[in-house]
Amino acid sequence: xxxxxxxxxxxxxxxxxxxxxxxxxxxxxxxxxxxxxxxxxxxxxxxxxxxxxxxxxxxxxxxxxxxxxxxxxxxxxxxxxxxxxxxxxxxxxxxxxxxxxxxxxxxxxxxxxxxxxxxxxxxxxxxxxxxxxxxxxxxxxxxxxxxxxxxxxxxxxxxxxxxxxxxxxxxxxxxxxxxxxxxxxxxxxxxxxxxxxxxxxxxxxxxxxxxxxxxxxxxxxxxxxxxxxxxxxxxxxxxxxxxxxxxxxxxxxxxxxxxxxxxxxxxxxxxxxxxxxxxxxxxxxxxxxxxxxxxxxxxxxxxxxxxxxxxxxxxxxxxxxxxxxxxxxxxxxxxxxxxxxxxxxxxxxxxxxxx
Amino acid sequence: xxxxxxxxxxxxxxxxxxxxxxxxxxxxxxxxxxxxxxxxxxxxxxxxxxxxxxxxxxxxxxxxxxxxxxxxxxxxxxxxxxxxxxxxxxxxxxxxxxxxxxxxxxxxxxxxxxxxxxxxxxxxxxxxxxxxxxxxxxxxxxxxxxxxxxxxxxxxxxxxx
Numbered sequence: 001x002x003x004x005x006x007x008x009x010x011x012x013x014x015x016x017x018x019x020x021x022x023x024x025x026x027x028x029x030x031x032x033x034x035x036x037x038x039x040x041x042x043x044x045x046x047x048x049x050x051x052x053x054x055x056x057x058x059x060x061x062x063x064x065x066x067x068x069x070x071x072x073x074x075x076x077x078x079x080x081x082x083x084x085x086x087x088x089x090x091x092x093x094x095x096x097x098x099x100x101x102x103x104x105x106x107x108x109x110x111x112x113x114x115x116x117x118x119x120x121x122x123x124x125x126x127x128x129x130x131x132x133x134x135x136x137x138x139x140x141x142x143x144x145x146x147x148x149x150x151x152x153x154x155x156x157x158x159x160x161x162x163x164x165x166x167x168x169x170x171x172x173x174x175x176x177x178x179x180x181x182x183x184x185x186x187x188x189x190x191x192x193x194x195x196x197x198x199x200x201x202x203x204x205x206x207x208x209x210x211x212x213x214x215x216x217x218x219x220x221x222x223x224x225x226x227x228x229x230x231x232x233x234x235x236x237x238x239x240x241x242x243x244x245x246x247x248x249x250x251x252x253x254x255x256x257x258x259x260x261x262x263x264x265x266x267x268x269x270x271x272x273x274x275x276x277x278x279x280x281x282x283x284x285x286x287x288x289x290x291x292x293x294x295x296x297x298x299x300x301x302x303x304x305x306x307x308x309x310x311x312x313x314x315x316x317x318x319x320x321x322x323x324x325x326x327x328x329x330x331x332x333x334x335x336x337x338x339x340x341x342x343x344x345x346x347x348x349x350x351x352x353x354x355x
Numbered sequence: 356x357x358x359x360x361x362x363x364x365x366x367x368x369x370x371x372x373x374x375x376x377x378x379x380x381x382x383x384x385x386x387x388x389x390x391x392x393x394x395x396x397x398x399x400x401x402x403x404x405x406x407x408x409x410x411x412x413x414x415x416x417x418x419x420x421x422x423x424x425x426x427x428x429x430x431x432x433x434x435x436x437x438x439x440x441x442x443x444x445x446x447x448x449x450x451x452x453x454x455x456x457x458x459x460x461x462x463x464x465x466x467x468x469x470x471x472x473x474x475x476x477x478x479x480x481x482x483x484x485x486x487x488x489x490x491x492x493x494x495x496x497x498x499x500x501x502x503x504x505x506x507x508x509x510x511x512x513x514x515x516x
Contacts, residue, residue, distance in 0.1 A: 013428065051457045087429055089457025146427035168406055169424045177401050177426075177445075220424065223402030228494060349432050351420075 004077045004334060007065075007101065008327035009058070011094030012086025012114045013147060015320065016057040018065040020076070021327025024335070025134070026125050029068035030324040032317070033057035051089035058097050065323070073105050080330020083111035083340070084347030091346035099342050111340040112330045114321075115352040116160065118143045119152070120328035121314040122285040128315060135312045140281035142272045142300075145288035145320075146172035151215045151272060152352055153279045158332055160353040163275055164215025171264055172290045174219035178260050181226045183247050193293055195257035198250075204229065204259025208267050215275050217267060222260060229256055261295055269299040276309060284311045291319040366503045368512045374495050378404045379411030381499065381515060385485075386415025388510045389467040391437050394481045395511075396473030399489030404497055405471045408487065409441055412469060425471075430458055438466030445472050450479035485511045 004024065010017035019030035081098035084091060095111075102109040119141050126132050138155040149172075150165030169177070172189055179188020184195060206225050209218035230248070233256065239246050248256075276284050284304045290296065291313050304311035318324060372378045385395070395412070397405040406424045413422035416435030425431040425443040433439040440463045447453050453476055473480055483505040490498040503509040 085428075087457060088460070165421065166423055167421055168410070170427060173424060173426050181401060220402075220406060224494065227402050227491075348430075349420075 004331050005071065005075050006078050006080050006110075006327045006331045006334060007076050007107075008080040008112070008323045008330050009062075009094045009098045009101075010082045010114070010117070010321055010323045010326045011054040011058065011090050011097075012082045012084070013090065013321055015322065016054045016061050016094075017321060017323030017326070018058070018061045019323030019327045020065060020069040020071060021124070021324055021331060024120070024328050024331030025123060027127075027324045027327075028071060029065040030317075030322055030327075031061045031064045031068065032320075032322050033061050034320075051087070051093055054090055054093040058093060062097075076105065076107060078102075078108045078110055078330065078334040079105075080110040080112050080326050080334065081344075082114045082117065082326050083344055084113060084350030086114060086346075086348060088346045088348045091348065095344055095346060099344065103342060108334065109340045109342070109344060110330045110333045110338055111344050111347075112326045112333060113350055113352060114326075115143060115148065115150070115152075116158075116329045117325035118145075118148075118287040118319075119154065119160065119285065119352075120332065121287050121318045121322075121325035122312045124314060124318055124324055124328050126315055132312070135283040135285055136310070137283070138279055138281050139283040139285050140272065140276040140279055141285040141287060142268060143288040144171045144268060144286075144290035144296075146170055146176065146290075148288060149217055149219075149268075149290075150352070151275050153275070153281065155279075158336060162352050163279075164217070164271075166217045166219060167211070168218050168220035169223075171217070171219060171268060172288070174222050174264060175261075175290065175293075177223055178226045179257075181223065181230055182253050182256055182260075184253065184257070189290060189293060192257045192261055193295065195250075195254045196261045196295070197254075199254040199258035200251075201255055202258060202262075204255045206259050206263035208263055210267065210271075215271060217271065219264065222263065226256070226260060229259070261293070265293070265296045265299050268296060269303060272300060273303045273307065276304070277307065281309055284309050286311070286313040287319055289320045292316045366509055366512065368501045368515055370499045370501065370515055371492075372404075372497045372499060375404060375407045378407045378489075378497055378499070379414065382408040382411025382413075383415035384514045385511050386412045386436075386467075388514050389416060389437055391466055392464050393467040393508065394484035395467070395469040395487055396476075396480060396484050397469065397471045397487045397489070398474055400491060403489040403491050405489060408489070408499075409469050409471065413439055413441070416467070429456055432466075438462075440466050440468040441471075442468060443471040444475040447472075447475055449475060450477045454479065484508060 020028040176188035184191035418433040418435040
């Protein structure tokens with residue numbers, strides 16, 4: 001890896017990301033145009049997602065990355081791009097853009113799995129913790145976002161085994177939907193975490209779906225549970241059944257938010273620690289947008305420390321979708337000799353660990 | 356299998372399910388008559404059981420990978436007896452967004468398409484389809500109304516009971 005400079009492009013979902021990454025580890029530039037950030041004020045809806053917006057943002061994103069990086073095309077060794085999983089139309093915007101760059105600048109092209117990118121985000125240098133070393137293998141990873149929730153183990157470089165994942169809703173999706181049911185603003189993750197902080201009683205208990213004997217998760221039952229506790233809380237608060245406008249009092253919402261978050265964090269952390277012990281993990285890695293949740297980070301950090309296993313979580317802006325993580329994975333693929341042709345195609349359903 | 360010229364009426368059917376496994380079983384029954392080009396439009400509130408029905412539908416199509424909620428990824432594709440396109444418009448506010456996201460794709464004519472939060476497609480919703488509306492009765496019970504908008508999709512009503 002040493003000596004490689006990779007220009008990386010990510011466009012699999014809502015974020016358009018371009019980054020320049022040296023040695024698979026050092027970020028020279030990482031720029032993300034986020035449609036979620038652009039459209040959050042409209043109340044949780046993304047009016048123009050994916051393909052069309054990627055087209056609009058990808059060139060300005062590249063230009064900004066170049067102005068940040070302080071290098072030139074002659075320094076670049078390869079172009080890496082997310083080729084799956086994701087929406088075909090969105091992936092193709094990034095893929096075709098990367099192909100054009102590789103062709104024009106006569107550079108090798110590397111196709112990267114988005115989920116592998118989330119994993120290798122933990123291998124990127126952390127500006128706030130420059131002394132941190134690369135995670136040791138085997139690494140047990142919990143990747144949690146709006147679209148994905150899974151456990152995997154990496155025993156050797158670039159060899160990942162998917163251990164289990166959600167059978168219904170992703171953890172981030174559960175945060176968003178239950179946030180909506182509680183009347184909290186979008187995005188639901190930060191809103192629930194904020195509300196939960198002001199809870200004092202800590203008595204509300206949401207059900208846990210343990211799915212014993214598997215590394216799988218299930219979070220869809222939490223919606224039904226939330227519907228029930230919200231209805232009960234409204235009755236207790238004396239709000240008429242026909243009245244759908246009056247919001248629940250803030251302190252009540254706080255307790256419900258805490259109870260929900262506690263259930264999600266409990267299941268995620270417990271199953272992650274169990275899997276880490278079982279596979280003999282030398283490191284536990286957390287990634288994906290939900291890694292920004294402080295309750296989850298604190299719980300996993302505490303339990304990992306008790307076991308004496310180092311715990312690594314990237315900076316928040318490297319946990320959400322970005323180009324740098326694709327550069328981290330792409331540099332490893334490039335160094336391993338992988339090359340994609342100009343016929344590189346989108347793989348909307350590409351699972352982690354599949355060739 | 357049923358002939359394609361199924362008579363038009365009666366084109367409505369109500370099925371009650373008493374837990375999520377019954378909702379999945381209904382999905383699996385529906386899948387037995389699925390053909391390329393079919394569209395199932397699912398309607399119902401958060402937590403009603405749309406994804407449960409989709410999971411059963413996938414199972415009935417012989418899909419072996421996990422059919423999870425595509426709310427954030429917008430569309431999931433699965434290989435089954437016929438290709439299965441599972442779309443979720445939860446995060447979108449209208450047909451323009453769905454078209455812009457590339458969710459309505461020519462390839463879908465080669466498979467069966469199931470759309471959660473389908474009403475958000477408005478006029479872009481294919482005219483020939485099976486509407487599946489899930490109402491929450493209580494914690495576990497659901498009232499599921501099936502409505503075929505054309506004679507062809509009427510074949511689903513025959514296997515739903």
